[in-house]
Amino acid sequence: MTYHEAALLAEELGVPVEELDRAEFRPRYNIAPTDPHYIVRIRDEGRELVAARWGLVNSWAKDASMAARQINARAETLAARPAFREAYQKRRCVVPADGFYEWTGPKSDRQPFWFHRPDGRLLLMAGLYESWQPKPGEWQRTFTIVTTTANELMAPFHDRMPVVLDEEQASRWMFKTTPPETLHRLMEPPPARALIATAVSKRVNSVANDDPSVMTPDPVAPRLL
DNA sequence: CCAGACGTTGTT
DNA sequence: GTCTGG
DNA sequence: CCAGACGTTGTT
DNA sequence: GTCTGG
Secondary structure, eight states, rough: BBBBBHHHHHHHHHHGGSSOOOOTTOOSOOOOOOOOOEEEEEEEEEEEEEEEEEEETTTTOOSGGGGGOOSSSEEETTTTOOOTHHHHHHOOEEEEEBBBEEEOOOHHHHEOOOOOOOOOOOEEEEEEEEEEEEEEEEEEEEEEEEEEEETTTTTTTOOOOOOOOHHHHHHHHHOTTOOHHHHHHTSOOOOOGGGEEEBBBBGGGGGTOOOOGGGSOOOOGGGOO
16 A cells, blocks of 8 residues: 555545644555554544554454454455454444555566556545554554455456545445445445556565655556556 | 354465 | 465 | 565573 | 354
8 A cells, every 4th residue: 555645645534634643644655464554434523534553453352463364354244254243333444545556477576556546636445443452551443454346457457456435435434324235335346447557666565665666667567457 | 161263365 | 385574 | 465484592 | 252163
């Protein structure tokens, strides 16, 4: 996942930056599973942007070992899965990012692509969140990203993709009272026009590279599109 | 009853 | 091959 | 997701 | 916490 402009996130969502820890609120180019990020949730009458780590750790977990295994939740099964059911009912959120990466090609030579909105605006993905207690008195919020069947654009790369929502859909996803039928509709694959793919530097393949260089368009890979 | 899991993606 | 760390 | 490790003893 | 497997 990427998140380029600090101001963009808060401004597009209409949330004051002051609510966040400025030291942590910086551009990101290579957000990996278990990394700190941000989620949007419904709070009283409005939206709220809060910190959360990628990889859902349930409230009953004794350690963070589940985080890496729960970075995604399948739309088809999350309502029934013990690990996601409650969060699905009570803690649906939106994960903002200006894009996400998918890889293709042989395992020995993985080629990354950056998926983002054609208009360059913020991508809103369906998520679930939950908090757990790493130590007595200390709470940590975590989230997972809901995946669905790949659409026409994604199919050449993968058979799954994140649930991508527009503004209207994002609101409905977060509302506590949205009925199950509506939630199911929201989890359908987004239209192909919702995203475009750009081949980027293989530098992104190492999470240690979290700087603008990972976004450099790859001069060879575009023909793979 | 107790113990142990609780999840998804990937693809040669 | 499979697990862990990021 | 990809990259990189994959281990124990000893003890400063 | 709650479900599944034994």
